Amino acid sequence: MKNTIKHLYVGLIYLFLYAPLLILIAYSFNKSKYAIGWQGFSLEWYEKLISNQLILDAAMNSLIIAICSSLAATIIGTLAAVAFYRYRFTGRKALYTMVYSVMMSPDIVMGISLLMFFMFIGLKVGFLTLLLSHITFCLPFVVVTVYARISGFDPNITDAAKDLGATEFETFRHIILPMIMPAVLAGWLLSFTLSLDDVIVSFFVTGPSFEILPLKIYSMVRLGVKPEINALSTLLFCFTLVTVTISQLLIKEKKR
């Protein structure tokens, strides 16, 4: 009896989490435009979706931004984590605190502060401002992920490398980097999804010249429900499933 209640409760939470998504997926194949009742299987909304050039462009832009910003954030963030761990320099603590506080500060504050900064230096909002902003909000996640891994190391290994005559760069390239690789990849993946999903920061730092997918969806949803969004959401959900699976495999690799 007690177990039944437990299972029921767990099931109920999962129902709450998944019912909306499953309904969305089902309706993306529904012939009916108004989403009332099932009127037969159809791929019409997918066809509509792929013939909508504006959505495709926005998706492409999102992908470009996500790839560029996650790569840049991973490189900078990894270097930063290594620097924070290995070197003692003035302002180290202040910088590290700032990295942490960025992760905690609300997205909206980051969005408006960056908007104000770009206006202040006279940079027009668009691709570049979006890229810089995305790198900035992904950066802390990479730093923290990589730092957590690196701080678990035996410092004797890097000392040994130094004793054997390796330069700092060689130590980084041949000793540190291979050891922190799983964390670097995890940081990259996290940045990639964060960038792809971000609504709030992007909302402020991009203009009509460069539209990305979340903002396109936002404006479409505000104007009313359209069945093409069901199809689009289904595709993005599948994409999420694939990414989560890959990340789980990466974590498994790390534990081994």
Add this chain to the structure above:
Amino acid sequence: MNKRFNFKNISISIISLWIIILIFIPNLLILAASFLERDETDIIKFIPTLENYLSLFEPVYFEIFVKSITYAFVTTALCLVAAYPFAFIISKLKPAARKACLLFVIIPFWTSSLIRTYALIVILKSNGILNSFLMFTGIINEPLEIMYTDFAVYIGLVYTLLPFMIMPLYASLEKLDKRLIEAAYDLGASAVQVFTRIIIPITMPGIIAGCIMVFLPALGLFYIPDLLGGAKSILIGNFIKNQFLTAGNWPFGSAASVFLTLLLTTFMILYFKAMKRFNASLMD
């Protein structure tokens, strides 16, 4: 030797410059703007004023803050109440089942929250699934107006943020040593006592971490109240957004966001104090 010098300096300077230029200076600008006057043509006039902060305490605006904090608190409480038993149950499962259950929590957590909000609209709107179902079964005769109410905003916030509560709770419950519970029972504790005196204190770090992970975004997610609550439910997030993009009152919006940051910082400080006391009590 030269190369080593370069690598070290390059990495330190890149990160320092990035943080100073794209984090520190922008935030400084917000702070500065919040003390300046609004200008119709140039956005900001360089005349120092405290007007923006004083306006925040006008009843109309202050109400928005009170309402937002209430929303965030209620959302956090709802998430905690819903997530705790859930996390507890799955943390007691066999390792393989546990992993699978957790994976199914992570998937919505990684799914775009905008899409999940949209999915809710499909369900909640007046001719949506919930209403169709309730009318079909004869429970109601007229569609319930759920969309564009506070209730819809709560559903949206809890739905979006629930995984953020489950994960830290799960992490702390998984580490919970069963022997402590058994020992308490052996010593004659009741189930309630075991829960309030053993399980809750030990999982406190998870509870607090989860509450913060829900509370912070609940205050800033402007698009959920926007899409589900309609024009009526203006929260801090929407308010700041509107000041910047609609009203064009940047100094006032800046003051509001400085206020928001201060509010959150206060919560964080309280959190770290609580954690310190908690850790100290463990050391005793």
